[in-house]
Amino acid sequence: MPVNPDYAGRxxxxxxxxxxxxxxxxxxxxxxxxxxAAHRDPEVARAMGHADVVAPPTFAVRLAQQCxxxxxxxxxxxxxxxxxxxxxxxxxxxxxxxAGDSLTGTLxxxxxxxxxxxxxxxxxxxxxxxxxxxxxxxxxxxxxxGEG
Numbered sequence: 001m002p003v004n005p006d007y008a009g010r011x012x013x014x015x016x017x018x019x020x021x022x023x024x025x026x027x028x029x030x031x032x033x034x035x036x037a038a039h040r041d042p043e044v045a046r047a048m049g050h051a052d053v054v055a056p057p058t059f060a061v062r063l064a065q066q067c068x069x070x071x072x073x074x075x076x077x078x079x080x081x082x083x084x085x086x087x088x089x090x091x092x093x094x095x096x097x098x099a100g101d102s103l104t105g106t107l108x109x110x111x112x113x114x115x116x117x118x119x120x121x122x123x124x125x126x127x128x129x130x131x132x133x134x135x136x137x138x139x140x141x142x143x144x145x146g147e148g
Contacts, residue, residue: 003119087141119144
């Protein structure tokens with residue numbers, strides 16, 4: 001089944017809240033090889049002007065993917081996850097993510113189309129804090145490989 005182009009422009013209900021902990025940030029930093037002390041030591045992070053341990057820049061993808069699951073798991077969207085190849089990821093940080101944040105993500109389907117026998121899906125997740133202020137915008141493009 002090809003991807004459903006009618007999903008372009010769709011906005012999903014907010015997902016979350018996602019509670020960000022020091023343990024999550026340290027584990028993510030370890031997983032991606034981020035060695036900065038501000039990812040582990042609250043005193044170092046505070047000395048740098050952060051409220052607590054700060055996330056590595058790509059940590060936001062962990063939350064964005066939980067939001068994107070709404071689209072991927074929607075059978076009418078036409079996304080066969082077994083055929084998905086990651087195309088591109090981008091981040092615009094409005095402020096750093098820190099331990100203690102409670103974040104909510106809203107998924108936007110920016111484009112959804114067929115090209116060269118493959119599905120092309122571009123999404124945007126807007127992460128906001130408990131006050132509704134912008135924290136990070138995560139953009140993603142996936143390719144759903146065609147059957148041919």
